[in-house]
Amino acid sequence: MSPGTLPTLTHLQFIVIGALLADEQSGKDLRIELKRHGVRRTGPAFYQMMARLEDSGWIDGFYTQEIVDAQIIKERRYRVKPAGVRAWNSTRDFYASVSSRFDRVAHV
Amino acid sequence: MSDRIPRLLTRLARALPDGGFARMWEPSLEDLRAERRTRAGFLWRAVVMLAECYRVALWAALTGPRVRQREPQAEAIGLMDTLIQDARYAGRMLAKNPGFTSVAVIALALSIGANAAIFSLIDSLFVRRLPYAHADSLIRLWGQSTDGRQQRLPASVPKFEHLRRSQHSSVALAADGGLAVAMTGVGDQPQHVIASVVTDNYFDVLDVSPIAGRTFLRGEEDRVPVVVITRQFWMNRLLSDPNAVGRTLTFDSRAYTVVGIVNDLPASDVGRVEAFLPMPVELSGLPPELRQRGVGYLRITGRLNPGVSIEQARAEAAILAEQYRDENREKADSSLHETVIGLREDLTGNVRPAILTLLAAVALVLLIACSNVANLLTARFAGRRREIALRAALGAGRVRIVRLFLLESLTLSGLGAIAGLGVARLCLEMLPAFGATNLPLDGVVTITPTVLCATASVALASGMLMGIFPALQAARPSASDALKDVGRGVWGAKAQHRMRSMLVACQVSLSLMLLVGAALLIASFANLRRQEPGFDPARVLTADVSLPASRYPDASAQQQFRQRVLDRLRVSPGIESAAFAAGVALTGLDWNAPFARGDGQVPTLHERSLGLTRSVSPGYFATMSIPVVAGRDFSEHDAAESPRVIAISQSTARKLFPDTDAIGKTIVTGSLDGGTRCEIVGIVGDVRSVNLAQRNDVEFYLPFTQRPLDVAQIVVRTAGDPLRMLNDVRAAVRGVDPELPLNQPRALVDVADASLGQRKLLMTLLGTFAGLALLLATVGIYSVVAYLVGERTGEIGVRLALGASNADVLRLVTLDGLRPVTAGLAIGVVGVAAFGRLLATQLYGVSPLDPRVLAAAASALGVVGLIACLVPARRATRIDPAIALRTN
Numbered sequence: 001m002s003p004g005t006l007p008t009l010t011h012l013q014f015i016v017i018g019a020l021l022a023d024e025q026s027g028k029d030l031r032i033e034l035k036r037h038g039v040r041r042t043g044p045a046f047y048q049m050m051a052r053l054e055d056s057g058w059i060d061g062f063y064t065q066e067i068v069d070a071q072i073i074k075e076r077r078y079r080v081k082p083a084g085v086r087a088w089n090s091t092r093d094f095y096a097s098v099s100s101r102f103d104r105v106a107h108v
Numbered sequence: 109m110s111d112r113i114p115r116l117l118t119r120l121a122r123a124l125p126d127g128g129f130a131r132m133w134e135p136s137l138e139d140l141r142a143e144r145r146t147r148a149g150f151l152w153r154a155v156v157m158l159a160e161c162y163r164v165a166l167w168a169a170l171t172g173p174r175v176r177q178r179e180p181q182a183e184a185i186g187l188m189d190t191l192i193q194d195a196r197y198a199g200r201m202l203a204k205n206p207g208f209t210s211v212a213v214i215a216l217a218l219s220i221g222a223n224a225a226i227f228s229l230i231d232s233l234f235v236r237r238l239p240y241a242h243a244d245s246l247i248r249l250w251g252q253s254t255d256g257r258q259q260r261l262p263a264s265v266p267k268f269e270h271l272r273r274s275q276h277s278s279v280a281l282a283a284d285g286g287l288a289v290a291m292t293g294v295g296d297q298p299q300h301v302i303a304s305v306v307t308d309n310y311f312d313v314l315d316v317s318p319i320a321g322r323t324f325l326r327g328e329e330d331r332v333p334v335v336v337i338t339r340q341f342w343m344n345r346l347l348s349d350p351n352a353v354g355r356t357l358t359f360d361s362r363a364y365t366v367v368g369i370v371n372d373l374p375a376s377d378v379g380r381v382e383a384f385l386p387m388p389v390e391l392s393g394l395p396p397e398l399r400q401r402g403v404g405y406l407r408i409t410g411r412l413n414p415g416v417s418i419e420q421a422r423a424e425a426a427i428l429a430e431q432y433r434d435e436n437r438e439k440a441d442s443s444l445h446e447t448v449i450g451l452r453e454d455l456t457g458n459v460r461p462a463i464l465t466l467l468a469a470v471a472l473v474l475l476i477a478c479s480n481v482a483n484l485l486t487a488r489f490a491g492r493r494r495e496i497a498l499r500a501a502l503g504a505g506r507v508r509i510v511r512l513f514l515l516e517s518l519t520l521s522g523l524g525a526i527a528g529l530g531v532a533r534l535c536l537e538m539l540p541a542f543g544a545t546n547l548p549l550d551g552v553v554t555i556t557p558t559v560l561c562a563t564a565s566v567a568l569a570s571g572m573l574m575g576i577f578p579a580l581q582a583a584r585p586s587a588s589d590a591l592k593d594v595g596r597g598v599w600g601a602k603a604q605h606r607m608r609s610m611l612v613a614c615q616v617s618l619s620l621m622l623l624v625g626a627a628l629l630i631a632s633f634a635n636l637r638r639q640e641p642g643f644d645p646a647r648v649l650t651a652d653v654s655l656p657a658s659r660y661p662d663a664s665a666q667q668q669f670r671q672r673v674l675d676r677l678r679v680s681p682g683i684e685s686a687a688f689a690a691g692v693a694l695t696g697l698d699w700n701a702p703f704a705r706g707d708g709q710v711p712t713l714h715e716r717s718l719g720l721t722r723s724v725s726p727g728y729f730a731t732m733s734i735p736v737v738a739g740r741d742f743s744e745h746d747a748a749e750s751p752r753v754i755a756i757s758q759s760t761a762r763k764l765f766p767d768t769d770a771i772g773k774t775i776v777t778g779s780l781d782g783g784t785r786c787e788i789v790g791i792v793g794d795v796r797s798v799n800l801a802q803r804n805d806v807e808f809y810l811p812f813t814q815r816p817l818d819v820a821q822i823v824v825r826t827a828g829d830p831l832r833m834l835n836d837v838r839a840a841v842r843g844v845d846p847e848l849p850l851n852q853p854r855a856l857v858d859v860a861d862a863s864l865g866q867r868k869l870l871m872t873l874l875g876t877f878a879g880l881a882l883l884l885a886t887v888g889i890y891s892v893v894a895y896l897v898g899e900r901t902g903e904i905g906v907r908l909a910l911g912a913s914n915a916d917v918l919r920l921v922t923l924d925g926l927r928p929v930t931a932g933l934a935i936g937v938v939g940v941a942a943f944g945r946l947l948a949t950q951l952y953g954v955s956p957l958d959p960r961v962l963a964a965a966a967s968a969l970g971v972v973g974l975i976a977c978l979v980p981a982r983r984a985t986r987i988d989p990a991i992a993l994r995t996n
Contacts (some may be wrong), residue, residue: 028139043136044161048168051131063138076135106468 216524221531517575
């Protein structure tokens, strides 16, 4: 993607994939991460968004399970895919190039 | 707390579109579980989450493709914005015309409300689950006479034992029978308790668990004196005694230990039974010889094995009945066939035709209301042609214009549905006053979520139905034509006029169907009320008396009791005559016994027909005012050891002895020792004793002394209000046996009225719907003619200016208005034939195509249509030609 065209990822997708770059994370932790950025999403709305990211081939979703107090607790976890890393990098490059241009304008 | 709510939520979540269950619901639910909330908190959050899932799914469906990488909300905002914009506009337009809106909403509210009320009845009767686990696999077995005239006959002990032993299609067969007992030791007075004698597996077959204690154990049947009581009995009679289980209760002077409490079973199935005793044989109310001779009193219930259909069970029951016939030719019930039906059908089968009729009626009312509102919408949309033209000129497509108008009609139907639910609630509250006690309903009829969904669907369909044609028609013309013709009042007039006429014709035809239906039911009801029952129910009191076997072990003790009570009653002032009978006409206590003519070759027992047979004491015919047309009444001389005598009805005499005098002839009746030979000593008038609508082919009366039963009803003719004599009757019984309560005392007039309750309910409801239809049709005709007059003001002005008289204008407008009415009446006559067929089973003494009823209904509708035309026509004659011409 050339720096001139609009980025592939929306700002929410950018935050989510950014959070997954370091390590795989659970849906619950990702929602906390989003909340830290001031984004509040209900469970269904959040998981619908994650499903769309999976559909577009940027992330992988899977279940893990553990036993807590004799009860099986399942957790939806996500990891980023190479295509997701590429999309995140190109979005970051876009914002970097645009902001550097505006930086120059601001300094004038 | 049960798992019903989580299960229901999961089921609802599975219905989410586009994999929403796995995409949203599952991970969200797992997160919620991990939060480890309290159960109530978890459930509440889960419900909110499910609603959110649906919101997200709806949004996704509205916004198109799921994977959106750029400008994710741009398209969605476009579509939703226009929809919301149109909805707001529709709301504003309706608010601007409160007159039109209120007329349309009232018409829709009444019709949708009627539909919702009937849906609630259907839901209660046919849809709501019976409180038995897997109720769909429960079946009922009934006997049926060979000619099919007598159905739902109970089984005898030998037959039940045979079926229970030999059948394989059910997990098990259980049986129950009614029993009225006197309870002593609780409270000061003996209390009358409606109990049921059941087999020890009764609760296992129904899969009913106790809420305290246990149900019956195998081997307790007819051996161990235990009782299972209902929750209502425990609360009302034992005042919620915490130590009720284990307590001893005395029924008919015999002690029973309470072993368990069960939730109240549905009244539609067990009636007002409050206690269950595992004594199906011992407490049958029949002497042992009658029991073993095949006299039926048991109702058989079974639970089908998994994978076995009702048809297979039916086939098996037929084979088993055949075997029973071959092995038990001497039994009274050997000739009966066995039928198997599902429990639900058994409980509601007899009201199905009535409810279907009502459903058809409310559907017709809704169609009339829809066509009425469609008519109003056509006129309204036509009046907005300038707005439509402008919208089209500014680029609005036809779809957008149609959508706008559809939203208006959907808003109307939505408002109508909301108001209709209020109407339905009112109707349901008034239902008991209309005689709904005659329906097999369990508890109060309410508007359930199922009914809400059905009502919403009806409202949606009505909105589409009444809005689509006017909207399509309004959106048809090209913008330039419409703009050119603005103000002329002629654009599309012909097509719209044709459509409005068609709608009026449709309303009239549907109204005629309903009017004829209601008139037929009213005529039937009147015929039944006029029907001579063969006895005089006025001033007659009847009450049940059940003699406990422990104190009245034999026929002689029972006879002594009856005689002493009668002696006391006959000297009581205010009582003209008194007698005992088993049972009194119309009270539902009917016995059938095999019979044959005693002369010539007497057929074997299993070849004999069954006939209504009553045990009565001397004085019964006088008390009931049944005329003795030949021979004599029974007397005290017809004792147990005297020669056997019998009285028969006139119809029986005509049927069995068509050419000769029946007095002195012999009838073989009953099953004891192949039947008892009785000499006919009296012929009495015919009595409609089972049902006022049904004449009995045969009816026999035997003296109580010669056919003793421990169940009997007192029947007393009084000088004044029969219920005022209740205390005297009660005192007479208590004077002989202080521990014996009087059960179900009622005036015979009320019994006769109650027997017509279901017909009365149907007639009242259909009459109401017909009235509503007539009102809607009148409004429809009036609005069309009034609109026509408005449209033709200029034309009428010209006519008047050119010399037309008022009479000419009146004739012109009235005839134009009456044309669709006449067409509607003609179409309606064809519809009446179809509707009449549906009603045929509910009618009595009147044909579904009765020409008098049809002519009366058509005339009434014609007159109403004429009046609805005349009012606007008269207004047309007052048009001032000068003003009319200037306006145009």
